[in-house]
Amino acid sequence: MSWESDLDRLVTERGSALVAYAYLLAGDMASAEDLVQDAFVRTYSRRRPEEVTWVEAYVRRTILNTYLDGYRARTRLAAVTPLLATSDVTDDPNTAAGDRADVARALTVLSPRERACVVLRFYDDLTLPEIGLRLGVSEGAVKRYLSDARHKLEPLLGPQPGLASEDVATITKGGSR
Template identity: 70%
Template sequence: MTWEDDLGRLVHERGPALVAYAHLLTGEVHDAQDLVQDALVNAFSRRRPHDVDSLEGYVRRVILNAYLDTWRRRRRLDAVAHLVEAAGPGRDEHAAAADRADVAAALTVLSPRERACVVLRFYDDLTLPEVAHRLGISAGAVKRYLSDARRKLEPLLGPQPGLMTEDVATVANGGRR
């Protein structure tokens, strides 16, 4: 039997049980289905035992790990100061969604390096040296990319306190490219 046969058999015989298990974790059917699909892709991207019972246990473990990773990521992102202000009194969900869409659209005007620096610095809450290490560039280059990003984002989003020039010092002589 090939791995495709194993996958087909597992999905046919145990698919609903896997979705039910994921549903218990997520509380949402669509999220559960996505979680199971991701877990199956992850599990079958490597060679695993041929026994469907063993595969089901393995896939359940992958589902749990993926769910916990997502939960940790969300919890960490909730604690990070985002580019868009948090919804306060008088702000509705539609306005917050529009702000998120504005930020997503504004980020598309950045070069890949600028965008990576902004995301790592302000969404992943990494320090400048950590961003530099992650991208394999100098801290000065990170500062320059963040400064360039600020200059491009401010006309679209308005002044961004988290991207102030004092926080992102650049070369003393102006250093224009």
């Protein structure tokens, strides 16, 4: 199988999932599509062996690195005014879509590392050590990023039990917290 057919198959079968992943990081569809395209170019611009077993994981990692590199390259951020939706409970079928939009908007207030940690933890369902390995930081740094993210997200989304300090415990040498 040639690299062209591998790329075509990956785009056809997993392209929408990769764009959704990038959307969680970037916060808008155009940037998400650009991230995925850049990741494909970076992945396939180098000569690869005929069989690449973990190409989707490699592309996801490239998306994450491209997102973080792009953020670092920008000299400043435009001021972002988060938009809040009311928390009224309704039987409207669009409620779930509104909740997803609120989360996507709330993610924009996080720093790139905080946002990456939240996405890797709750979208990719990675453990703290796995997140640390992906980002090249210590497990303690991941805990700190998640804690900072919780403090920024709670005013926008309400209490976030998945980010609570008891879920991200710090254990000292003596074994106590």
